[in-house]
Amino acid sequence: MIREITFGQYYAADSPIHRLDPRIKLFGTLIYIISLFVANNIVSYAVAALFLGIIIIISTVPVKFILKGLKPILFILLFSVAFNAVLTNGEHVLAKWGVFVISTEGLIRAAYMGARLIMLIMGSSLMTYTTTPNELTDGLEKSLGFLRKINIPVHEMAMMMSIALRFIPILIEETDKIMKAQMARGADFENGNIIHRVKSMVPLLIPLFVSAFRRASDLAMAMEARCYHGGEGRTKMKPLQYKRADYTGYIIVLVYFAVIIATRILFKNVLHF
């Protein structure tokens, strides 16, 4: 029942996108998100959608998987689309009821808002589908390495992040196990009123916390036993190194961004908002 969470999970495959350096994927995702906010007309959006489509095809991640990532934000999506549609004032008012106004401008805005959110989630979940959590933190650690100069513990933060990510599937599995064990003892997690249901969480949460602490202390012990002492002087078995494809990747991302800016300027009057 809790196996359904797919957002932020790795889809194992061997595609050119999977093989890219995590830094370019992070950079690319960041640029892509910015580009979605730069885009203000139908042509820019079409370019952004096309770009995303091509990357998805190259990545070999099934579209079904990427669409599944949208499920958790469905509510926010509908909410913002609906609000934009009924609360935007415009010149061409189609209907009016109290504070609610439906105008052509509002509808266009709502459509763009929806498209922007969808592409935003699809783009960033594509990154997590093609990059393992470890690669991702490696990439973050290296790209943000300059912050060390102003005494920000980048390595430690990256380590905390990878440990947290590593623990998510373990804790999900653990929750599933404890839930079943308590259900075998007649616990009921689904029925009853809200107070009853909150109370029924106690037999699940206490063992879960105990086990999380136990695992954390085991891990700390194991790390100390192997002389872990932070990032100082620590080297990597597989240091990140740019290859040719990565430089090509950077160029493609930059060209894409230039195209988006160009379309923003050139087509600013075509169905814009």
Place this chain on the structure above:
Amino acid sequence: MILKVENVSQIYGAGTPTETIALKNINLEINEGEFIALIGHTGSGKSTLVQHLNGLIKATEGKIYYRGRCIYDDDFNMKELRSHVGLVFQYPEHQLFEEDVFKDVCFGPKNLGLSKEEIEKRAYAALKAVGLDESFYKSSPFELSGGQKRRAAIAGVLAMEPEVLILDEPTAGLDPLGRDEILDCIYKMYKEKGITIILVSHSMEDVAKYADRLIVMNKGEIAFDDTPHRVFKHYKELEKMGLAAPQVTYIMNRLKNEGFAVDTDMITVDEAADAIMNMMKLEKIND
């Protein structure tokens, strides 16, 4: 017949690249008063199978009957099933949560909606059955030692007074003494209360010592279902599944190969010792 498994299959993640077939067309009948051992290599589907028996996992295909009634029927009471078919998970001490041991054991019977007296009566009986000293009843379950925690957790399931008690590797991670104590206590309950036991185990010695029926799982299918004596005759096939026969069976086979006139289907140390003694007596007479 208390439980019947009919053509049950379980497929995880159907249609995804991680699709795995955990169970393949399982058919099984469990009769009252049996002591069944379930063995199999890691990932052979034994834990998955036992979780089907009390409805914690719903089979992708097939049906399971409890006393002739299909447990997947809409009007079937799952909670009641779980009180009749008790399941002790691997490392059951991880499920302890109450302030003290006694309260934790009460959790199961309390969920059954029994009266306070009945709950406490059952909790006492269960704690007594697992042999946990009364001085521990009021201590926090987290202060107990590994073996004591395990007993407390098993008592938590026992207190529901199940007709079938399933134990998924109840001795994993315990020292030899704790292991024998837990198994002896399970066997005692089996003898005294006449409940049906299904023991999932990795130890061929334990299986040989206690069970009167042995089910071997391999890659989601039942490979053997017979008495331990007969199953262990196939020790060569068991080895191919990453399993083995008890060590004494190997010793007896070695002895026979060396020319001693012994029976090879001995599976416990006691049986083997008797067999060797008999052989020696016979040899003396022959001399």
